[in-house]
Amino acid sequence: MQFVYDEKSPSIIEGWMSKANIGVFERWQKRLFKIQGRCIFYFKKENGEPPRGKIPLIDIEVKDLPPKKNRNFGFSINITKNKSNAKRSEYLINAESKEQRDIWKRTIMENRAKSIVGETYCYGCNVSPTNPDAHLLLPYFIPPLFTVLDSSGYKSHGIWTTDIPEEIIMKYLHQFDQNLQIKHSSLTSDTMNVLGAVRYYLKLLPKPLLSPESMVQFRDKVTSEQIRQIVLSCDAPIKQFLKVLASHFKKMLEASSLNGVTVHSLTPILGPILIRAPSNASFPPAQTRSIQDQVASTFLNNSSKILEDVHQFLEAPRQPVIRCARITASQFNQGDDILDGPKGLLVSVVRQDNTGWCTVYTSNRRVGLVHDSNLRRLSQEEENELKSGPNIDGMLDVVRERMPEMSLLFDAMVDESMKLRELLE
Structure with a gap:
């Protein structure tokens, strides 16, 4: 991965500090x-x-690091x-002071990245x-790419089947590993190359x-x-990506007179993305390719049936509530x-x-997805209060569900009342 300093570009932060030159002896140099970008450059x-x-x-x-003499x-x-x-x-x-160290640590953490190429698909969603x-x-680069593909790219001849030069693929893979956004100009003018990099990523x-x-x-069949x-047993990010792929390929196949794409031409590309032989089982290469082709063609020809209510929202309100x-x-x-909802909205997780x-649903039986990191489990006291009958939280839940814009006002009032209570105490 190449990191090149650009003297014409501004730095996010800069300052003088000491760095250890670790060899036979530890020497510190200012x-x-x-x-700049996802990299620290240092100069003499x-x-x-x-x-x-x-x-x-x-x-x-x-x-x-633990404090040492002259290096606290x-x-x-x-x-x-x-x-x-x-x-x-x-x-x-x-650093020269605690304040400088804290600023640099915070800035470094804000500008770090996690490499995702070669990791699992769901890791790339994090x-x-x-x-x-x-x-x-x-993955963050999928929605903008497929927006362009579905608006104009699907008409391009060979957009899924053209081989892309390795140096171009590596350029975009490096951007994925640095978690950098692909410029909109690249998505529109270089769509085939970006898609080629995504294909290689997959x-x-x-x-x-x-x-x-x-x-x-x-x-056997x-x-x-x-x-x-099998799809229903997958995690939500994979189900969602399959929905995106199916919708896009449907549009491409309907425009086959423009792009020359057929189920037959897409099958060898999609097959290895969908399924591969397990490492602990012996599948001859010919049998593996045959199964991959059958799975891909069946998926392309029956995607509407396969992905119908793929997140199983219809049955959610009838399922036992986990919490x-x-x-x-x-x-x-x-x-x-993804469920639309304001802060504080009460949901039942199934x-x-x-x-x-x-997968959650609201008091109004709206169903959607919310990540666990954006949920706070009710305490036993809160659960008892909900079951005890009409209360202020129940009234606010009605507002949050039916008039979410008003809930912001109510939340502000609640926050202010809590601050006043703390001051009085």
């Missing part, structure tokens, strides 16, 4: 540090020379994986350009979208009902399947998958 002088070194802010941990404000940056991106796995830095600890239903997933173990079920049952909870941060317009996505 350097000018600058953060303020102007007129290239960087003396760099520290990639990819897959890192930042920790305070030290911290370390540890590279946790992909160590080939850096010269060493640990960098020791000493980062965004502004948050390396996000919880998304789709090819590098350690596991396919469908469980490899499910391939055993397809030894492949049916749409078999595929549906009751309140939304901790308002969420609106995040996707058709299902939670391995990635933390919960």
